[in-house]
Amino acid sequence: MVLRPVISKLLGKLVVLASSSPRRLEILHNAGLRFEVVPSWFKETLDKGLFKAPYEYAVETAKQKALEVARRMPFKHLKTPDIVIGADTIVTVDGKILEKPVDKDDAYRMLSSLSGKEHSVFTGVAIILCHEKENEEVDYQLIDFYEETKVKFADLSEDMLWEYINSGEPMDKAGGYGIQALGGMLVEYVHGDFLNVVGFPLNHFCKQLDLIYNQSTSSTDQECPSVHVSNSSSHATSTSTQPPPKMSTQFSHSTSSSTKRNSEPKPRPNSPSASQTHHTNDSPSFSPVHKVMKKNSNSEVGEGSWMLVNSLSKRIEIQSAELQDPEKATLPSTPSRGQAIELNVTEHEDGELKKEDLEQITELMDGFKASKALFTASELCIFDLLQSRPGLDAAQVAKEIKASVKGTERLLEACVSLGLLKSKDGMHHNPLYENADLAVRFLRSDAPFSLRGYIQHCNSTVWPLFSHLESAVREGTNQRERAFGKKSDDVFQDTYYNSQEVKLRFMKAMHSIAKVTGKAVATAFDLSNFKTACDLGGCTGALAYELTKAHPGLSVTVFDLPAVVEMSEHFYPQQKDNRVSFVAGDFFQDELPKADLYILARVLHDWPDEKVHILLTEIADAAAPGCAVLIAETMLDGQTPYSALQSLNMLVQTEGRERTASKYAEMLRKHRFGKTHVVHTKNFLDAVISIKIS
Numbered sequence: 222m223v224l225r226p227v228i229s230k231l232l233g234k235l236v237v238l239a240s241s242s243p244r245r246l247e248i249l250h251n252a253g254l255r256f257e258v259v260p261s262w263f264k265e266t267l268d269k270g271l272f273k274a275p276y277e278y279a280v281e282t283a284k285q286k287a288l289e290v291a292r293r294m295p296f297k298h299l300k301t302p303d304i305v306i307g308a309d310t311i312v313t314v315d316g317k318i319l320e321k322p323v324d325k326d327d328a329y330r331m332l333s334s335l336s337g338k339e340h341s342v343f344t345g346v347a348i349i350l351c352h353e354k355e356n357e358e359v360d361y362q363l364i365d366f367y368e369e370t371k372v373k374f375a376d377l378s379e380d381m382l383w384e385y386i387n388s389g390e391p392m393d394k395a396g397g398y399g400i401q402a403l404g405g406m407l408v409e410y411v412h413g414d415f416l417n418v419v420g421f422p423l424n425h426f427c428k429q430l431d432l433i434y435n436q437s438t439s440s441t442d443q444e445c446p447s448v449h450v451s452n453s454s455s456h457a458t459s460t461s462t463q464p465p466p467k468m469s470t471q472f473s474h475s476t477s478s479s480t481k482r483n484s485e486p487k488p489r490p491n492s493p494s495a496s497q498t499h500h501t502n503d504s505p506s507f508s509p510v511h512k513v514m515k516k517n518s519n520s521e522v523g524e525g526s527w528m529l530v531n532s533l534s535k536r537i538e539i540q541s542a543e544l545q546d547p548e549k550a551t552l553p554s555t556p557s558r559g560q561a562i563e564l565n566v567t568e569h570e571d572g573e574l575k576k577e578d579l580e581q582i583t584e585l586m587d588g589f590k591a592s593k594a595l596f597t598a599s600e601l602c603i604f605d606l607l608q609s610r611p612g613l614d615a616a617q618v619a620k621e622i623k624a625s626v627k628g629t630e631r632l633l634e635a636c637v638s639l640g641l642l643k644s645k646d647g648m649h650h651n652p653l654y655e656n657a658d659l660a661v662r663f664l665r666s667d668a669p670f671s672l673r674g675y676i677q678h679c680n681s682t683v684w685p686l687f688s689h690l691e692s693a694v695r696e697g698t699n700q701r702e703r704a705f706g707k708k709s710d711d712v713f714q715d716t717y718y719n720s721q722e723v724k725l726r727f728m729k730a731m732h733s734i735a736k737v738t739g740k741a742v743a744t745a746f747d748l749s750n751f752k753t754a755c756d757l758g759g760c761t762g763a764l765a766y767e768l769t770k771a772h773p774g775l776s777v778t779v780f781d782l783p784a785v786v787e788m789s790e791h792f793y794p795q796q797k798d799n800r801v802s803f804v805a806g807d808f809f810q811d812e813l814p815k816a817d818l819y820i821l822a823r824v825l826h827d828w829p830d831e832k833v834h835i836l837l838t839e840i841a842d843a844a845a846p847g848c849a850v851l852i853a854e855t856m857l858d859g860q861t862p863y864s865a866l867q868s869l870n871m872l873v874q875t876e877g878r879e880r881t882a883s884k885y886a887e888m889l890r891k892h893r894f895g896k897t898h899v900v901h902t903k904n905f906l907d908a909v910i911s912i913k914i915s
């Protein structure tokens with residue numbers, strides 16, 4: 222069975238792989254499939270206890286990964302895919318499901334449990350066929366299946382184990398090994414599809430495509446029958462996500478059932494290379510998907526960390542899409558978060574609620590405590606202390622930070638629960654603390670991508686402002702006067718012409734964000750046609766230096782308030798890049814420097830529409846046809862909490878707001894800019910570029 226005969230059916234179709242797995246990408250690419258990669262945002266935190274068999278967990282996770290991308294693309298990328306492929310690979314041994322290890326100790330536990338034993342590798346696959354109808358409604362047809370492969374490990378010595386773990390290979394792989402690489406040394410035999418172990422059962426996938434496109438006048442050739450999935454069966458509905466109301470989608474399931482066509486007797490689920498094609502329109506074999514989030518346990522990264530990691534490093538795929546004409550681009554109203562994932566609270570006979578049923582709501586209620594714990598530990602320089610002196614106990618930390626042992630102990634344990642610190646047993650079981658990976662990368666003052674400046678800004682400015690969120694919602698204005706006792710007409714004039722300490726703290730905050738996002742923004746588009754750029758509000762020049770690094774032919778002028786420019790060399794005292802220069806001025810008052818490309822990174826979200834149009838008018842007057850504007854902002858996408866919470870942030874802090882990519886395109890069109898493209902980076906900021914037409 223080769224993919225070739227099916228390829229012709231797929232040519233011209235938009236095929237999307239909803240996976241960040243480089244192995245899956247390689248397997249499908251080598252098979253000649255042409256597709257786009259849009260990693261899924263679905264968090265793999267389904268409660269494994271809800272599934273009768275391990276493969277059901279893998280299939281359901283694969284389905285949710287694919288559905289999340291299928292639903293997001295129409296309004297995030299302004300295009301509807303034809304096919305979305307999701308997959309999830311798990312390793313099972315002694316009844317336990319092993320996913321990707323969270324750290325080396327976890328990898329050690331996994332590999333030790335596999336040593337000398339035969340285990341199973343299951344890959345669940347979901348194929349979603351999207352049928353866009355005339356009225357822009359989208360029907361989804363869902364086909365899912367799984368493949369099992371048996372693998373036996375040799376007996377593994379401690380040295381072998383740690384040598385393999387220290388190679389780093391286990392960390393992004395289910396079960397903590399990669400059979401296709403060094404991990405192959407651990408394997409005695411494989412019974413079944415090898416590629417299934419690597420991460421994608423290509424042969425089974427080909428057979429499935431053959432069924433869909435060649436062997437039947439399947440529903441894909443006709444209007445997709447919307448089969449209402451009955452709730453009456455013993456299992457709840459197989460789809461746990463409600464379609465966005467405006468798109469009035471119906472999740473229907475393939476009426477083609479390979480079980481009917483498949484003449485061979487179905488292998489027992491546990492026999493070698495067993496595989497099943499599930500059609501969820503008949504007796505779906507899993508219970509309703511709860512979004513039940515596991516609390517922290519030693520072996521899993523808890524939701525606390527998820528919440529923190531998610532807010533620190535929003536994951537969005539690299540994707541470039543030409544924005545349609547904004548007048549025509551009708552973004553569907555998107556599901557509220559609550560609609561996206563139904564949390565069916567399980568009532569027990571005696572009416573008592575299970576703890577995990579309330580997990581999601583308690584995570585949200587406790588979110589501010591997690592943030593404040595992070596801010597406090599950062600303010601007390603705990604991460605810097607443990608970077609220079611790892612392995613201190615609570616009393617030693619308390620002494621260094623001049624705090625109570627009792628309070629320090631509580632704070633350190635909270636940071637461990639959030640995945641910021643790690644602890645191990647010292648003498649008499651007295652915990653010793655050290656920085657976790659997150660703290661090493663983002664929370665040390667001297668980390669290349671330190672967010673400490675931004676955290677200080679959050680703690681000293683954003684936190685007090687958010688305390689007055691209710692007033693901000695009632696009044697629709699920022700809360701600077703309530704929070705700081707001073708009305709402000711221009712937030713930036715106030716901040717920058719405040720005390721040196723306030724000004725420096727704000728610049729450090731902007732600098733840390735620009736350092737983390739600069740490369741993604743600088744490399745979002747090919748800027749080789751531009752020779753000069755003007756970074757309006759470019760603050761310390763962090764983005765400017767990334768731009769000149771990425772584009773050797775580009776010179777960048779940072780245009781910002783005098784009070785900012787005078788401080789900028791504080792951030793780059795050694796910088797000798799003569800392609801970056803600083804010019805002081807106010808872009809609302811003064812003439813803009815001439816440039817081919819004007820850059821607005823986290824600037825427009827500070828201002829209301831009318832002010833944005835004033836600034837765009839200035840730029841349009843300064844820009845000749847063929848010049849461009851590059852906007853870097855967190856684009857509202859109706860799905861991720863990050864962008865929506867950022868918009869609240871703008872409400873309490875400024876007169877501005879976050880906007881969708883289409884809104885920016887529409888605003889730019891009013892100033893004779895067009896051919897607008899958007900790129901969603903894997904970072905806080907997305908990028909939009911637009912060319913001056915006349």
Ligand SMILES: Cc1cn([C@@H]2O[C@H](COP(=O)(O)OP(=O)(O)OP(=O)(O)O)[C@@H](O)[C@H]2O)c(=O)[nH]c1=O
Nearest residue numbers: 240241242244309310394395398399400418419420
């Ligand atoms: C057993 C085994 C697994 N893997 C990789 O393990 C990841 C599983 O994790 P996943 O959650 O299914 O996928 P992911 O990598 O997180 O990507 P995504 O689909 O975005 O969740 C995938 O990568 C697989 O190749 C190997 O490369 N070799 C092996 O021998």
